[in-house]
Structures are given as structure tokens and as C-alpha cells.
Amino acid sequence: MSKNILITGVSQGLGLAIARAVLDQGWTVSGVSRRLSGDYAALQGQHGSRARFHAFDLSRTDDVKAELFDKFLPFETPLHGYVNNAAVAYDDLVSNLEVNRLRAMYEVNVFAPMLITKYAIRHMLFTRAAGAIVHISSISVHTGYKGLAMYASTKGALEAFSKNTAREWGERGIRSNCVVAGFMETAMSGTLTAAQKEKIYQRTALKRATAPASVAAAVCYLLGEGAASVTGQNIVVDSGTI
Secondary structure, eight states: OOOEEEOOOSSSSHHHHHHHHHHTTOEEEEEESOOOOHHHHHHHHHHHEEEEEEOOOOTOOOGGGOOOOIIIOOOOOOOOEEEEOOOOOOOOGGGGOOOHHHHHIIIIIIIIHHHHHHHHHHHHHEEEEEEEEEEEEEGGTTTOOOOHHHHHHHHHHHHHHHHHHHHHHHHGTTTEEEEEEEEEEEEEEGTOOOOOOHHHHSSSSSSSSSOHHHHOOOHHHHHGGGGGOSSHHHHHHHHOOO
């Protein structure tokens, strides 16, 4: 079955890996990022109209409906899945917490995906499509890391939101799950030193970073028919950290 999957944060890193994996399934990606990257443009060159794109800054939560649904995904465009991948990090000690930075992170990491979920569900109900929602969470919710309390709180909020969404809309065929991703070599982790990264690796069973391709494969599983009975779950892909 052909599917159209809305994915946020497709310009680089994990989002790009998820977009690539979804396209490899033969499905269509409706990708969203603040800008069109060269890497995503290359996917468009390979896959043509199956690699759709819309530039949008998710911090503009008041514009989510107009920009992402009225313009990019109207009811005439089918929607079978939504992958909430985009996120920003605010890393610091709790004793240094700045409420404006915290609020800005919540706009992107929590409020925007909640609103997108709202309109994605309405889209699926209108078109009578059984759909799948996948939120990318983090092991920082489940095992502590110094300086990640604020970031982890946004991902913990999504896990609670996902589980309750699953309970609320399961009878209409809409599933919601989280992929709890371990530490990955992405732009978000680029500020860490080699020694800091090695310390994190030593906390895993595999003694290495989590592969974005492995996380992307878990996302594709949850979007596909093989996961038709899977909802309200947290699927952990973390190199054996938890």
C-alpha cells in the first residue's frame, strides 16, 4: 500500500535518515524543516515527487494549521502517518534554568507536535484513513544525564501524550507510539568532546553510539502494517543503555 508520511526535521541527522528509510519503502515523504538542505534536495533528485518538502519553522505554533495543513497537506492530499522528529536542545544545569529558553524549546518540542497531531488526526478521520503517529523520544527520559533535565522533560511530555493519544483514538484505527532513541552522532551532539562521547558509549551494552539507520528502521516498522496491533508503546533503540 502506498503511504504519505509527514516527517518533521528532515534537513539532516535522524530526520534525514527517517526520510530516506521511508522513501526506500516506496512511500511518499512530506518533509518539513526550516530550510531545504542539500542532502534532502539530493533525495528529491532521486525520488522526484515522492520527496515533497515545505519550509516551516515549528516555533511558529500559531501558523501550524495554515502552513502545514491548509497549504501543504489539505484534505485532498492523503495522510497515513506523522513522524514527530524535529527538536531543539536546551542543555544546562537546572540551577541555571532560564524560562525564556525553556519556553522556546517547549514551543518546538512539545506544543508544535501536539498541534500537528491534532490536525493529523482530524485529517485521518476526514479521509477515513487508519493512521500511525510516531514520536521520537530520548533515553534521557529514562536514565539521567547531567545537563539534560530540561530537554528530557519535553520528551517525557511527548511519551505521556502519545500513550494517551493511543488510548483515545485506537477505536478509530489511529495508532500512536514512541521510539526512544539512544545517543547518536548527529548535529545536536556535535558540541560534545570525544571524551564526553566515550563516557556515554561506555554506559551502553554495545559500547557505541546508536545508529540513526536503526532508529529509522524502527520508525518504519511502526508506520507499517506489521505493527497494526502495536500502539501506546515506547520502542527503545539505544545500543543497550536502559
